[in-house]
Amino acid sequence: xxxxxxxxxxxxxxxxxxxFETQVGLGILSLPSDIAKSAxxxxxxxxxxxxxxxxxxxxxxxxxxxxxxxxxxxxxxxAYFGKWVGKSLTxxxxxxxxxxxxxxxxxxxHIMKIWIVQDTRNVIIMILFTVPIYIxxxxxIRMIGLFAELVLCITLGLPFLLIFALKDIQWMYLFPIGKVxxxxxxxxxxxxxxxxxxxxxxxILYPFxxxxxxxxxxxxxxxxxxx
Numbered sequence: 367x368x369x370x371x372x373x374x375x376x377x378x379x380x381x382x383x384x385x386f387e388t389q390v391g392l393g394i395l396s397l398p399s400d401i402a403k404s405a406x407x408x409x410x411x412x413x414x415x416x417x418x419x420x421x422x423x424x425x426x427x428x429x430x431x432x433x434x435x436x437x438x439x440x441x442x443x444x445a446y447f448g449k450w451v452g453k454s455l456t457x458x459x460x461x462x463x464x465x466x467x468x469x470x471x472x473x474x475x476h477i478m479k480i481w482i483v484q485d486t487r488n489v490i491i492m493i494l495f496t497v498p499i500y501i502x503x504x505x506x507i508r509m510i511g512l513f514a515e516l517v518l519c520i521t522l523g524l525p526f527l528l529i530f531a532l533k534d535i536q537w538m539y540l541f542p543i544g545k546v547x548x549x550x551x552x553x554x555x556x557x558x559x560x561x562x563x564x565x566x567x568x569x570i571l572y573p574f575x576x577x578x579x580x581x582x583x584x585x586x587x588x589x590x591x592x593x
Contacts, residue, residue, distance in 0.1 A: 380511030388564030404554035416558030
């Protein structure tokens with residue numbers, strides 16, 4: 367039986383990049399400040415704990431999807447909870463996604479207004495974002511995967527800019543490790559949650575993944591790149 371999503375399949379690399387780039391997004395700009403306020407120089411421990419939690423949840427999602435490899439999240443909700451409850455949960459999911467996308471959109475506009483185009487009206491920036499987003503997404507998951515690869519190529523050199531900051535690192539500032547206490551470190555994990563959101567896309571992406579056997583490995587790699 368031919369996979370009903372074969373016309374729109376994505377590779378393992380595209381699967382990893384879509385999740386990874388969704389997770390990184392704007393969170394990488396605000397996370398250092400947010401986590402420093404909560405856990406100080408022990409913030410790196412909170413990031414590792416956030417990675418462990420997101421990876422565990424990711425593997426649970428993959429386990430669920432392996433039992434229903436040809437179904438998307440919306441089909442699963444209807445199958446497990448019935449027609450009306452399933453559709454209600456679907457609407458709730460969509461509202462949450464729209465809310466999250468709106469926050470990201472307005473945050474992006476705010477950052478661009480501060481750093482780049484102070485005199486440009488918000489509505490103009492929003493149009494410049496939404497038009498290409500619509501053009502890309504209307505062609506389906508495969509096109510989003512190709513765009514994720516393009517983004518990787520464009521931004522490949524950015525991580526190497528961090529090398530210039532290495533000369534100023536004072537490793538002794540990390541000691542003593544755990545000085546803020548275990549409770550504070552655990553509390554700060556919530557600051558990392560926003561930066562790891564995106565792993566739940568496995569519910570949507572799994573049916574389109576060509577190599578489904580590598581889904582678990584792929585999502586662990588995506589979470590690890592984000593960490």
